[in-house]
Amino acid sequence: MTTIADRLSIAQHRIAQAAQNAARNPSEIKLLAVSKTKPAADVITAYLAGQRCFGENYVQEGEAKVDELAPAFPDIEWHFIGPLQSNKSRIVAQKFAWLHTLDRIKLAKRLSEQRPVAMAPLNVLIQVNISQEDSKSGVKPEDVATLAAEVSALPGLCLRGLMAIPSPISETHGSDRLEQELATMKMLFDALRETHASVDTLSMGMSDDLELAITHGSTLVRIGTAIFGARSYTP
Numbered sequence: 724m725t726t727i728a729d730r731l732s733i734a735q736h737r738i739a740q741a742a743q744n745a746a747r748n749p750s751e752i753k754l755l756a757v758s759k760t761k762p763a764a765d766v767i768t769a770y771l772a773g774q775r776c777f778g779e780n781y782v783q784e785g786e787a788k789v790d791e792l793a794p795a796f797p798d799i800e801w802h803f804i805g806p807l808q809s810n811k812s813r814i815v816a817q818k819f820a821w822l823h824t825l826d827r828i829k830l831a832k833r834l835s836e837q838r839p840v841a842m843a844p845l846n847v848l849i850q851v852n853i854s855q856e857d858s859k860s861g862v863k864p865e866d867v868a869t870l871a872a873e874v875s876a877l878p879g880l881c882l883r884g885l886m887a888i889p890s891p892i893s894e895t896h897g898s899d900r901l902e903q904e905l906a907t908m909k910m911l912f913d914a915l916r917e918t919h920a921s922v923d924t925l926s927m928g929m930s931d932d933l934e935l936a937i938t939h940g941s942t943l944v945r946i947g948t949a950i951f952g953a954r955s956y957t958p
């Protein structure tokens with residue numbers, strides 16, 4: 724049976740190999756372990772194998788895990804990567820280090836006001852609706868610059884870059900649609916870096932498409948299934 728530690732090591736190897744193939748330095752690429760729906764014990768197992776950054780999708784579940792684990796493991800860096808309703812923003816502002824799904828100025832202002840002054844600013848990524856489907860969240864590519872300018876003026880937030888959930892690789896086989904989306908993200912990211920010195924993070928790539936994402940310049944891959952195994956339920 725493969726353990727979480729084995730799978731973590733395999734994921735690290737995949738990242739290193741993909742970086743090497745793309746002539747990139749593997750240290751430029753951060754691994755975020757997505758622990759949604761998995762028990763705190765699995766987070767501890769991955770922690771003991773050296774993992775420090777964890778991603779959660781659901782506010783209540785994420786809050787419970789942070790509350791349980793933060794006292795004993797204060798060096799875990801918690802990332803919120805799910806859709807965020809305004810009425811739950813305070814929890815993210817108070818308990819997380821990063822938010823990957825910022826998509827509107829109203830939410831940004833609330834988070835900035837709610838971020839405790841004793842904490843470092845909340846690191847935020849603007850989510851881009853790169854597949855341009857109405858059902859998907861995120862801002863349109865042409866609206867990134869405006870939101871970025873507004874966000875970077877807020878004292879409680881630090882604009883770190885962009886995040887995307889592109890079309891699933893399983894649905895794009897035989898077409899270059901996924902690659903086009905990833906390439907567009909890289910272009911938007913490079914443009915944003917030109918105008919904002921704090922920007923250094925391009926969050927794209929999951930268990931199935933991390934190699935392609937790294938080829939296209941990802942600096943942070945979000946890996947759930949390949950580390951913790953299949954998820955048996957959706958809360």
Ligand SMILES: *Cc1c(COP(=O)(O)O)cnc(C)c1O
Nearest residue numbers: 757780804929930945946947948
């Ligand atoms: C669940 C999730 C992931 C991890 O997906 P896997 O395919 O399990 O690696 C990454 N990013 C987001 C936004 C997710 O919701």
